[in-house]
Amino acid sequence: MKLVVPMEITEGESRVSITPDCIPALIKMGFKVFVQKDAGIGSSYTDDDYKKSGAKICSKLSELYGKANLVVKIQRPIKLKKINEYNLLKNCELLTLLYEQKFKNEFNMLKKLKINVFALEKMPRISRAQSMDVLSSQSNLSGYKAVIDAASEFNKAFPLMMTSAGTVAPAKVLVIGAGVAGLQAIATAKRLGSVVFAFDVRSSTKEQVESLGAKFVDVATNDSGETAAGYAKEMSASYKKKQNAILADTLKKMDIVITTALIPGKKAPVLLSKKMVESMKVGSIIIDLASEFGGNCELTKHGEKVIFKSKKIIGPKNLASSVAQDSSRLYSKNVVNFLMNSCDSGKFKSFNWEDEVVKETCVVKNLINPKKESK
Secondary structure, three states, X not given: OEEEEOOOOOOOOOOOOOOHHHHHHHHHHOOEEEEEOOOOHHHOOOHHHHHHHOOEEEOOHHHHHOOOOEEEOOOOOOEEOOEEHHHHOOOOEEEEOOOOOOOHHHHHXXXXXXXXXXXXXXXXXXXXXXXXXXXXXXXXXXXXXXXHHHHHHOOOOOOOEEEOOEEEOOOEEEEEOOOHHHXXXXXXXXXXXXXXXXXXXXXXXXXXXXXXXXXXXXXXXXXXXXXXXXXXXXXXXXXXXXXXXXXXXXXXXXXXXXXXXXXXXXXXXXXXOHHHHHXXXXXXXXXXXXXXXXXXXXXXXXXXXXXXXXXXXXXXXOHHHHHHHHHHHHHHHHHHHHHHOOOEOXXXXXXXXXXXXXXXXXXXXXXXXXXXXXX
């Protein structure tokens, strides 16, 4: 079976979907791996690295995509100048991050093609799928990088310092949303020596937050704040009123705020109002990781740095891509584990359509037997 690794052409994307260290495992499963020339260079993986691992390098798109069985990407297919990735996808299966509710036009274009599409962000949150969970692996690195970027923007030091000239007080950091990104942000901020606070509507996250050395900002409620799948859910009006009051009071004392709150399938909840930001300290920083989905702060602009009354509100664009070498490697491992999940005696012949992780992630199924039809 032919597995294709194209270069990502979406602006600002430096990651690659399959890294050289994973090629031997794919070959063992029965794949022949074809990689587009310089596909990994943005992640510091050279063509020689791929060749040594057993992959074939293709300089022409016709050679790369011809008779492909499986195409593995990070970003959804796009049209860019002379390249139309939709025209290259024929009688194959596509693995990618899609977000069809946000990118409806792209999703509708894929539905018209004779392909199967797996949206990897839809990986179910079950224990055996943890090693395949692309969102977790990428969010983990995004949470780390958000704190590093905040420290770079901040005009004070993070840790407590006792010097002969006097004492430097530690920075106070508030992390909103204690999912994978939030927990990594808490851990990173603690390692840098700051005093960390965290807020989440899910009461079950309190123990995790406190185990990392942060103080949990609590809103009294009888609601668990989470769905059956473990995600945060939309809260009641009375809860939001209490939440706003507590957050407004907490924000006045903070130097850095990292927001990560998302509700699956919906616009990101706005948790920080303009008035709240106005009450924050001069020189404080907000890094809004939910900016791509509307943002948790009223003033956030995706991909921009907004200066509001001497406070910075940053809506980062694709933080995982800024640590492309590691994020690519983890994404690649997730994909390999996903394919391995459908292997029979170590060989991949087709996806196991009876398996929950396959059924949940497949959002377009236009081919019954892709391998047979692509011959």
